[in-house]
Amino acid sequence: MRVGVSVGSFGVAEVDFVTEAERLGADAAWSAEFWAGDALTPLAYLAARTATIRLGTAIVQLGARTPAMLAMSAMSMQALSGGRFVLGVGTSGPQVMEGWHGVRFEQPVRRTRETIEILRRVTSGERLSYEGRIYTLPLPGGEGRSIRSAMSPVHVPVYVAALGPANLRLTGELADGWVGNSFLPEKADVFFDPIREGAVAASRDFAELDLTVAVGVEFTDDVEEAGRRHAAGYAFTFGAMGSLATNFYNDIFARQGFAEDVRAVQELWRSGRHDAARKRVPIEIGLRTNLIGTDAMVLERLRLYRDAGVTGLRATLAGEDPHRRLADLARLLDLARRVEAEKLP
Secondary structure, eight states, X not given: OEEEEEOOSOSHHHXXXXXXXXXXXXXXXXXXXXXXXXXXXXXXXXXXXXXXXXXXXXXXXXXXXXXXXXXXXXXXXXXXXXXXXXXXXXXXXXXXXXXXXOOOOOOHHHHHHHHHHHHHHHHTTOBXXXXXXXXXXXXXXXXXXXXXXXXXOXXXXXXXXXXXXXXXXXXXXXXXXEEEOSOOGGGHHHHHHHHHHHHHHTTOOGGGSEEEEEEEEEEOXXXXXXXXXXXXXXXXXXXXXXXXXXXXXXXXXXXXXXHHHHHHHHHHHHTTOHHHHHHHSOHHHHHHSSEEESXXXXXXXXXXXXXXXXXXXXXXXXXXXXXXXXXXXXXXXXHHHHHXXXXXX
């Protein structure tokens, strides 16, 4: 079970954090995009400042770029990083895609499939010709022609951020890995059963998929305070990260047994009672989706992730102090190595 780090707002301090994380033995650095900076530019800079750490997007938003543009960027990143790049993709949601990018949020699972298929044609050196429901290349009736990339063919690992059953099955069918979040290891089958179904249907080996999960990390003796604080952060997710009709986070927590809770939090948030919404989120959500507590408590949670089949963690370290974050990362890496060593004969 490898440990990577999630990187936030980029500046000199964050770049230094990643280079130190590499020195400590972190497996990967993951950048995201939503409505701030993009996910690719920071990784291109980090490619020049690092040597061994993998560089992944968690995630780039499908629909914000054409599939060919995404393939071009991925091939450039793979060349700049010496083969260390991992392309994590996801459909985001209608609020961001339609409100920020001006792209209709339609057929998200189909868009994921077609983007991956086009990207793999480009990166493998094939001449690009594709007929899909969303993308047809070249465009019919125009002057476009089928083109082959001028860059050398290269493998780009593609990971999919998926929460819904159909997209999870697609992940098992097509992807190299999974960009997971909202994950309780006690309910791993909610996620992994559909991924396994997709892999089996495509005659693939489920065990070969890299299954990564986002976790917040906070070492503390005041577990209840930290757990409630982390839980409260989900109020925005349940109340604002989607509409009444479409909220993928609410759906996945409902499938993990919290349907009544997320519905209540959403109602409170949308009625403007934000403090009440924060207090209504069960502390179990804060504690079970993160690594919070003493070394012994974090160690026990790591065993649950390992036994569930998680192969990688994308850790967000608590606090703003880079020295504390690095110290906590060193503790986490040590605990993860202990957990992995327990598997050895």
